[in-house]
Amino acid sequence: MTTAEKLEGGLDTQQVISKEIAAIQAASPAAEPQPRLDFAPYRSSLLRHPTKDLRQADPEGAELVAPVFGQSDVDPLEADLTIQSGGEPIGERIVVTGRLVDGDGRPVRRQLVEIWHANAAGRYIHLRDQHPAPIDPNFTGTGRCLTDDEGVYSFTTIKPGPYPWHNHRNAWRPAHIHFSLFGTDFTQRMITQMYFPADPLFALDPIYQSITDPRVRERLVATYDHDLSQHDRLLGYRWDIVLTGAHATWTEPEGDDRA
């Protein structure tokens, strides 16, 4: 690396990061279903990824049963992030809805979905967020709901803004909503991020690009759905979520010779 590529503060340029991303992706097999854990362009991952292969385990006991949540856990009002304080939060009001299914297409019913995201100016209510964008006193950016009997979740909120971070010089995260998801068995537990269509920051973002196949990472992008938009009220986005398969009804494939 030349000194010209490293700028003040020891941070690499976007050009350096983008070059690293391109090199890893060019060497990656197609259709890797999950992000790379070892993905150096996301600098925080350097010391935080396992270097050994994951061990294959046959799930048993508690791994076969997801935790159960219900109406005693979640108030239906928690699904509306625009009514949590005295007044309306600033921003573009939206609804985000979709269906949560398992790897066999079965709806995940009455299960907990948790979300959190930045406000319209790209600021989180978090002490570690020192981005000098305004805090919105009417917006906490957290929500919960239970899926319904068809596996459908729905949140009313405002569209989050992009925000800067210190992965590299002039690094900006595309606008996103964090989603925390449970299935019907514990092995389906996941946390991910939902993005908005056609974000110009996608190509530059090492977290999004850690999913090396474009068709796979596009599964994280919601679609604008005019049928969900409401007259004089809000814009609608649809994002369906597919978990890995449940094991409780799974039987080992015939001829499987794993010890």
Place this chain on the structure above:
Amino acid sequence: MPDLVPDLAPTPGQTIGPFFHYALPYAGDCQLVDPGAPGSIRLHGHVYDGHGVGLPDALLEIRQADPAGRVPTVEGSLHRDGRFTGWGRCSTDRLGHYWFRTVEPGPTRDGGAPFFAVTVFARGLLNRLFTRIYLPVDDATLAADPLLSGLDDDSRTRLVATREDDGSLRLDLHLQGPQETPFLTYPRHRG
């Protein structure tokens, strides 16, 4: 009824990021049982990076059977109200320490080795990791466990908690490095 999701390929994960603390933790999240509950123990340890530095921004969740080996399917983890749900959540402190107050799980099958199922999330970790924390039961039971029996001695010890003088169970998790924790994948993660 809405159409089925046409593409059943799984939605990929992403990092939990640094800003989950005001969203996911909640009062009593790591206390599966009340203080002083019969059989109550502390399960604790640190989460370390590849340089042995504790992660101040990791989140652990455990799922477990009750002492009789039954996995609870009652709601109420967010407002426990005395119910044992067999699930809890803990965000690490500034030094990377985690702790749960819970009861020891029993074996869920005859002769099985009891364990806590664990998921790990952290800033800098691009997807969740699964592992197990086994109870330090007798060697024969541990040796007969299908997962542990396939590991070398070093790896096996990294999945078995140690008993401390006050009865606590302790296991440190290492995301990387010479003491790296064995992390797990399950058949349906591959399709």
